[in-house]
Amino acid sequence: MxxxxxxxxxxxxxxxxxxxxxxxxxxxxxxxxxxxxxxxxxxxxxxxxxxxxxxxxxxxxxxxxxxxxxxxxxxxxxxxxxxxxxxxxxxxxxxxxxxxxxxxxxxxxxxxxxxxxxxxxxxxxxxxxxxxxxxxxxxxxxxxxxxxxxxxxxxxxxxxxxxxxxxxxxxxxxxxxxxxxxxxxxxxxxxxxxxxxxxxxxxxxxxxxxxxxxxxxLQESQLPEAAQLCQYQIRCAGEEDKFLLLYALLKLGLVRGKAILFVSTVERGYRLKLFLEQFSIPACVLNAELPVQSRCHIISQFNRGFYDYIVATDEQVLAEPTVRAKRRKGAKGAKAEKGKDPEYGVARGIDFQNVATIINFDPPPSVESYIHRAGRTARADNPGTALTFVTHPECPLLAEIEEALAGESTEPVLRPYQFRMEEVEGLRYRCRDAMRSVTKQAIKEARLREIKEELLNSEKLKTYFEDNPHDLRLLRHDRPLHPAIIKPHLRNVPEYLVPPTLRAIAQPLLNKRKRRKHLAPSSSRPRGGFQARGGRNPLRSFQYMGRRPRRPANKGKTS
Incomplete structure (x- = not known):
């Protein structure tokens, strides 16, 4: 032995x-x-x-x-x-x-x-x-x-x-x-x-x-075994369904832990970030337009648990090799195309730690791209999940990826994700409201604001934070960028909108919000100290939460 x-x-x-x-x-x-x-x-x-x-x-x-x-x-x-x-x-x-x-x-x-x-x-x-x-x-x-x-x-x-x-x-x-x-x-x-x-x-x-x-x-598969990496696909009728599905997955707690959301372009990345902001879901963007100091700091803080979601753009890596070579050659001696860094890449090499889920919001353009994206999770001995959203025009591309990954196996590699879109139809009107607020002008303003702020942060990272590394935690990259007022009622999902089949999964999140409300200062509780039991119909049963004031023993009497 x-x-x-x-x-x-x-x-x-x-x-x-x-x-x-x-x-x-x-x-x-x-x-x-x-x-x-x-x-x-x-x-x-x-x-x-x-x-x-x-x-x-x-x-x-x-x-x-x-x-x-x-x-x-x-x-x-x-x-x-x-x-x-x-x-x-x-x-x-x-x-x-x-x-x-x-x-x-x-x-x-x-x-x-x-x-x-x-x-x-x-x-x-x-x-x-x-x-x-x-x-x-x-x-x-x-x-x-x-x-x-x-x-x-x-x-x-x-x-x-x-x-x-x-x-x-x-x-x-x-x-x-x-x-x-x-x-x-x-x-x-x-x-x-x-x-x-x-x-x-x-x-x-x-x-x-x-x-x-x-x-x-080495004789090993390009991706971890199925026991370690679960790979799913979900068919979406259109773009709106992609946004609705992501909203439901994140807000109902169907995706737990840290996740990387891959998109195809920088503009799509900002659109998705602004969309998530409407529901108070913080996320930071990672793309070739940001300064390298900020990009490395974002990755570092994500690995340390400051952020749960990164919206990553990997179009530089995913382009064809000849195209990338031309871009680099044209960028020498001048600024890269549209201000992008020709030496940027997040789909390959970078060690994102403890990533539970990879979500391909936009499907990768090639088999290699899919492998590199999915490789950001299920690293070492940790389990992970890769979920790919695909619309009808994108199905042929996904079929090529499946065929290449399957090899001689007859079992499907990207299994269908068991999720019924009709069960979250009650959330669609909220999704449409959020999508309407994310206009082209809003994306443009957010994009410019983010780049300006990150340029300033990059200077700080290069000077002040070298001498004060403990202050790095004060610099966050998931701040809201949306110029419009966020509607506060979109922050939480009412229990009546949660599909009955998903309530067992979403219930911990709902109960967590109730516990926070229960533990709020007494001045913020309902007058009289009453709270509906189980958060249901307040006209049915109540549970007394306050303490009855005790009357002083000899109040109003003289000795």
Whole structure:
């Protein structure tokens, strides 16, 4: 019987093992179990593993182990940049930085890391690079700019190169940047290519940077098993039904926990946020128009539980590779199209933590897009749900996705969601009122207001909050944006509008509101201290909630 794999048997530095234990990683994932020992032997790796499988730690741990061994060598006395991690998006750069800092919690003085992928002025990053951090994380374009500006040198020091989400590096238009980067590298270095797919772009990168690599193509499905990830579809008659369904799911408590709502365009994202505001459902938007500091802060606070809902736009990632490449090429030396960041992406790489549900409000345009969206939930050993709304014109696209995911299986992958739209018809008039209030002008004003506020917040994040990290919790991104007055009666759903078949599920929410009313200050209770039992017809039965005042014993009498 083979012993169960563990980090302790890999010969890692004690400080790394201490950090791993603090992170709560009991045992390595499959990709970590296979990749780390090979990487520690000095081999080049080409590894494919599905999203959420622990690829970041699979290369970060051997990279840090190598650096710690180099630091202990008496022959090495000079500080130098020995590790380079290339990522396709700024958000992923921030995530990699955070992961490496967590793993170096007990050796931060020996191993320093810097992220240069952020959207800050290069002059502000030069002093950091002049100190020669051990690991540099960045997008190919930003790293190349620093190399050409002589604020970074790798020709004689680079020992380990990592290309994270390698299949996106070419498709994001970084092909020329990557080829130019090779001119600044030494002839010999160890390389890791980590990817979710083995595309033509990955094969091209393999020829460019790898030397006799070991290929790890793990035999696992692209998405977690059905026991961990429940995938559903629900057919909607039209756009109005999509909004009505989402309103019912969220307001009746049919969707519990944190959720990411994926839409196809930035405008759709703001429309959905303003719609939800009508019912006092707070949500924050995440798209390519927002500053990178704000985007990373939104993701960080979502992971920490400040927000329950994110309306995410991933059109940059979901576009065709040739289109993305043209966008990036056209954006060089100028602002990106319509103010969008060409190095933005949330459907891939970003580790949204403890996401219970993914809702495809707009269905993804391809199989890969669906896999990457659904991969934001059911990560590690946590269960998750992916629910896709689809109208009749979108059915052929959904059929392609189902066919690709099913493979040889005859069982449907996207099961029909058991929900009867006729049962929530009583909520339709409320939904229509909310949709009418979300006009094109309201969306435009909200969009401009959000960008202006986030630009201001981004400046604060870059300066003041660096010295006052505890004040970050005061900055929230789910504030209302709607310029019109929100109708207060839409906040709660009256019990008579809740379908009888859903009352058992929605009842905890209704009871919670009643408890809050019961626990309100005495001045806000109904006069006389009466409250209808069970919240039903107040003319039938009452329950006395107050205390009868006791008359003083000798009031009005003389001794």
């Amino acid at each position: 083979e012993p169960e794999p563990s980090f302790a048997h890999m010969g890692l530095d004690g400080r790394l093992l201490q950090a791993i234990a603090e992170l709560g990683w009991a045992k390595p994932t499959l990709i970590q179990e296979k990749a780390i020992p090979l990487a520690l032997e000095g081999k080049d790796l080409l590894a494919r593993a599905r999203t959420g499988s622990g690829k970041t730690a699979a290369y970060a741990i051997p990279l840090l182990q190598h650096l710690l061994q180099v630091k202990m060598s008496p022959l090495v006395t000079e500080q130098a940049v020995r590790g380079l991690v290339l990522v396709p998006t700024k958000e992923l750069g921030q995530q990699v930085l955070q992961m490496i800092r967590q793993l170096t919690a007990y050796c931060s003085r020996d191993v320093r890391v810097a992220d240069v992928s952020g959207q800050v002025d290069m002059s502000a990053q030069r002093p950091i690079l002049m100190e020669k951090p051990d690991v540099v994380v960045g997008t190919p374009s930003r790293v190349l700019a620093h190399l050409q500006g002589h604020s970074l040198s790798l020709r004689h020091s680079l020992e380990v190169l990592v290309l994270d989400e390698a299949d996106l590096l070419f498709s994001f238009g970084f092909e020329e940047d990557l080829k130019n980067l090779l001119c600044h590298f030494p002839k010999i270095y160890q390389s890791f290519l980590m990817s979710a797919t083995f595309s033509e772009e990955v094969q091209a990168l393999k020829e460019l940077v790898l030397h006799n690599p070991v290929t790890l193509k």
